[in-house]
Each structure stands twice: as C-alpha cells, then as structure tokens.
Amino acid sequence: MRSDSESAWEQREFEASCPHPKGSGSVDLLYAVRHGQSTANVAFATNTPFESDDMSIALTDLGKRQATAVGRWFAAVDSDQLPDLVLCSPYLRAVQTWQLAERELRAANRDLPCHHIDQRLYDRHRGEFNHLAPVVVRERFPEEPAKEARDPLGYRPPGGESFRDVADRLRGVVADLAADHRHRRVLIVAHDAIVLFLRQLLENLTDTAVLALAEAGLAGNGSITSWQRTADGYHLLAYDQRTHLPPA
Numbered sequence: 567m568r569s570d571s572e573s574a575w576e577q578r579e580f581e582a583s584c585p586h587p588k589g590s591g592s593v594d595l596l597y598a599v600r601h602g603q604s605t606a607n608v609a610f611a612t613n614t615p616f617e618s619d620d621m622s623i624a625l626t627d628l629g630k631r632q633a634t635a636v637g638r639w640f641a642a643v644d645s646d647q648l649p650d651l652v653l654c655s656p657y658l659r660a661v662q663t664w665q666l667a668e669r670e671l672r673a674a675n676r677d678l679p680c681h682h683i684d685q686r687l688y689d690r691h692r693g694e695f696n697h698l699a700p701v702v703v704r705e706r707f708p709e710e711p712a713k714e715a716r717d718p719l720g721y722r723p724p725g726g727e728s729f730r731d732v733a734d735r736l737r738g739v740v741a742d743l744a745a746d747h748r749h750r751r752v753l754i755v756a757h758d759a760i761v762l763f764l765r766q767l768l769e770n771l772t773d774t775a776v777l778a779l780a781e782a783g784l785a786g787n788g789s790i791t792s793w794q795r796t797a798d799g800y801h802l803l804a805y806d807q808r809t810h811l812p813p814a
Contacts, residue, residue, distance in 0.1 A: 584680050586650060586748040593743045595751040596768070596793045596800065597649060598761045599636055601663040602629030603787040613699045620689060620696050625662045631812045632788030633663040637670025639790065639810040640753075649679045649753035651746075653739070655687040655760070663788075664755045679753065686735045689757040693726025718780075719773055733763040740767045758784040761791050761806075768793055768800040786811075 606623045625633065640648060654664045664681070671678055695703050695710075703723075704711050714721040722728045743752060754760065762784060766776045783806070785791060790807040793800040 584748060586680065588748055590748050591750045592795065593746050593749060593752050594795045595647060596743065596795070597751075597753040598764055598785075598791045599663065599667075599753065599755045600758050600761055600785045600787055600789050601625070601655070601657075601659040601755065602632035602636075602666075604629055604659040606659075607787060610699050613701045620691070621657050623657065623659050625659050625666075628812075628814060629659070629787060630662070630666055633666035634670060635810050635812055636663065636788055636790065637667030638674075640667060641670050641674035641676050645677070647751065648676060649751045650677075651749040651751070652679045652681045652753045652755060653684045653687060654681065654754075655689065655756040656683050656685055657688055657757070660687070660755050660757065667755075680749070684739065686739050687754065687756040687760055690729065690732050690759040691727045692723050694724040695726065718777060729759065729763065732759050733766060736760065736763050736767055740764070758786075761785040761789075765791070765802070765805070769802060770799070 602625045604623045604625055606620075607629075608626060652664055652668075654660050661683070668678065668681070692698075695707075698706070710723065719729045722731070739754075746752070754764070762776060762779060765771060765779065766773075771779075785806045786808055788808070788811050790810070791805050792803040792807075794803050795801075
C-alpha cells in the first residue's frame with residue numbers, strides 16, 4: 567500500500583489538474599460499480615489457489631465484457647446523469663474495469679470524467695489468507711471461522727483487516743464527497759466490500775442491517791449501485807443493478 571504522504575501528494579496533483587471549477591456544486595448523484603469478474607472470483611468459486619498479490623489480480627474475459635457493458639450503460643444516460651468524476655480502487659481489476667468502461671464513453675463521443683486512483687478504495691485486505699479460498703481457510707485454520715462467527719464485522723484475519731477497518735477508511739472518502747464542490751456526479755469503481763460499507767455510511771445503516779445485506783448477497787461483478795443526495799442525506803436509488811450485464 568502507498569504511504570499517507572504519497573496519497574496526499576497524488577490528491578494535490580489531481581486537484582491541480584482537475585478542469586472543473588471550484589463552486590460547481592455539491593455531489594448530487596453517486597454511483598458505485600463493483601469490478602468485473604476477476605481470476606480470483608473464479609478461483610474462489612472452484613476452491614483453487616490464485617494470485618497472492620491482490621493488487622495484480624486481473625479481469626477474466628467475462629469480466630472484460632461486464633466492464634464494457636458498464637461503459638455502454640453510462641454512455642447511454644442523459645448528460646445530467648453522466649459522472650464528471652471517477653474515483654477508482656488502485657487494484658488492477660478495478661482499473662481495468664474503468665478503462666474498458668471509459669473506452670465505451672469515448673466511442674460514444676461522451677464527455678469524459680476526471681479520473682483519480684484513490685488509495686483508500688482497495689479491497690478488504692485478508693492478510694495471510696489473501697490467496698486462499700474460504701474452504702481452504704476452514705480446512706487449514708479451523709479456529710479462524712469460529713473467531714469470525716463471534717464478531718463478523720470486527721474479526722481480522724492474521725495480518726489483515728476487519729470490515730470495520732474498511733468502513734473506517736471509507737469515512738474519509740465520504741467526508742471528501744461532502745466537501746467536494748467541483749463535481750456533481752461521482753462514480754466509484756471498487757469492490758463488493760466497498761459498496762456494502764458505502765451503503766452503511768451513506769444510509770446510516772446499523773451493523774445488523776449490514777449483516778443482513780451481506781447474508782442476502784453482496785454486489786455482483788459489474789453491478790451498479792446508485793444514490794441521490796437529498797436534504798436528509800443520500801437516498802438509495804438502486805442496489806446491485808445487473809440488467810445491463812451480458813450472460814455469463
């Protein structure tokens with residue numbers, strides 16, 4: 567991971583190059599897209615080992631088609647719904663998702679948003695379990711699932727993060743959105759845990775509600791979640807929207 571000083575430097579460089587003037591308005595519309603299917607997603611489903619460097623995990627062919635479909639969806643929206651800022655996870659699978667989506671915007675001759683890699687949007691770091699499927703963790707470390715069951719949001723795998731840690735670093739992102747007066751419509755391209763805890767922070771959901779959402783199923787690959795800002799905060803417009811996606 568980058569240091570805080572490096573991230574702050576990148577933020578200053580981005581702000582200096584952003585063409586949108588200060589005072590353009592507040593963030594009224596917020597989108598969150600989970601990256602397209604990755605090689606790790608396939609490995610998890612088949613309980614096979616995969617790339618241990620989480621940042622280097624790439625999209626599958628299906629994931630690339632999903633990312634392209636995301637771009638076509640955005641290319642078709644009205645101008646007052648098109649993002650003018652994209653915040654992207656530093657992980658390769660998220661970066662590839664945005665690059666393929668952006669290509670569709672270019673092909674449709676749509677205005678392109680500012681683009682910034684936000685180091686706070688990385689996936690939940692699973693520490694020593696990063697390259698292990700859940701079934702393998704249960705077999706090799708039988709004591710760990712019991713620890714997680716006792717505190718699903720606070721549990722940290724060895725050397726890793728808890729879900730509360732993810733929420734904590736997202737608080738800075740949400741605070742920056744609240745203070746942003748250059749962009750009206752923001753797209754976040756990241757991971758299922760990021761989408762889930764954005765929901766908690768933006769909608770003031772309880773831990774119980776978050777766990778119920780996770781139990782029902784996390785945001786799918788290439789899905790779109792959206793919120794509209796109101797006088798009372800952000801109102802959910804759609805969660806885990808997948809109607810734009812190609813068949814698997």
